Each structure stands twice: as C-alpha cells, then as structure tokens.
Amino acid sequence: MKIHYPLFSQVALAEDLPEHHLKRGYITIVVERYPMPDDEDDGYSLEGFGVPNITIEVSASQIISVRQRQQASASPFGLGREP
Secondary structure (H helix, E strand, C coil): CCCCCCCCCEEEECCCEHHHCECCCCEEEEEEEECCCCCCCCEEEEECCCCCCCCEEEEHHHEEEHHHHHHHHHCCCCCCCCC
C-alpha cells in the first residue's frame, strides 16, 4: 500500500539531499503530488526551505510524515541520529 501525503502537509526529509545542500530531518511542506503507477513511488514537490521560490522534487521514499518522524525518534529503534 502506498503512502499518500496530502497537499500542504508537513514532511521531513528521510535522507540527505546533497545536490540541494539539505540534510535528513529538514521539515518542509508538500505543494504538489505526482501520482505514479502502483509499482513506483509517487513524486512530490516540496517548498519551505527558507529561500523564496525554491521548489524541489522528491520521491515518496525520500520523505516521511512529521508525526512518523517524531514517533521514530522517540523509539529506541528510530531513524537514528537527529540532524
């Protein structure tokens, strides 16, 4: 089952994006969703990086909901080191 992130929801980066100089854990806003076939991750456009007019595109596997991130970081088996 695919996870769908609603428009304007807060998500965190699940991994570093060195090409954009962004680190895992950075919180941002979903501004667009690009549905894909069932065997592929949906794509998302994200904004809110503290720089006006900057939008990046990521796959669903590169982001995590803020709530899920908070639960994972509270768990001893969480996502690992905080940024």
